[in-house]
Amino acid sequence: MSRAEAWLRVPLAEYEAHMEEIGQAAALRKTFRRAYSELHPRRLLILGCTTGRDFELVDPGITTICVGVDLNREYLDAARERLHVLRGTLQLVQGDVLEVLSGCMSLRRAEEMRRCAIRSGLAVVEQRDVALPHGKSFSAARFENAPEA
Numbered sequence: 565m566s567r568a569e570a571w572l573r574v575p576l577a578e579y580e581a582h583m584e585e586i587g588q589a590a591a592l593r594k595t596f597r598r599a600y601s602e603l604h605p606r607r608l609l610i611l612g613c614t615t616g617r618d619f620e621l622v623d624p625g626i627t628t629i630c631v632g633v634d635l636n637r638e639y640l641d642a643a644r645e646r647l648h649v650l651r652g653t654l655q656l657v658q659g660d661v662l663e664v665l666s667g668c669m670s671l672r673r674a675e676e677m678r679r680c681a682i683r684s685g686l687a688v689v690e691q692r693d694v695a696l697p698h699g700k701s702f703s704a705a706r707f708e709n710a711p712e713a
Contacts, residue, residue: 571636575638576638579614592618593618593621600618600621605626607629610632610633613634614643615642616639616646616647619643619647624652627653629653630653630654631654631656631657634656634658
């Protein structure tokens, strides 16, 4: 069984209970809340959005486009039901993140992410590394359309 197939076999209730039990849901939500409140993105992409709980923190007055990608259709269906308030700005995509973002998904460091954005016609307005437990981190960035030359 591939890694992707394994994610399709985890029932929604079991996934959410596990994430709550190990404290991962609260940790990720806290990290997302901090990054969102600092960056105030006009556009937002969440990879592996599962049931869309982080989107509940989105202010549609600030963020006009929200895109969530997840492999599991059941999780996306729950997100659609949960996030009716964002219906006009929310797009949920079922797919393997590695396939959806083909060229950019292998990027691991902030500078590589910046180069990918510039090639896509975007300019990095603000970027921060956000620390996670156990010495891990991720880069959060706010992009805008690059000014015309």
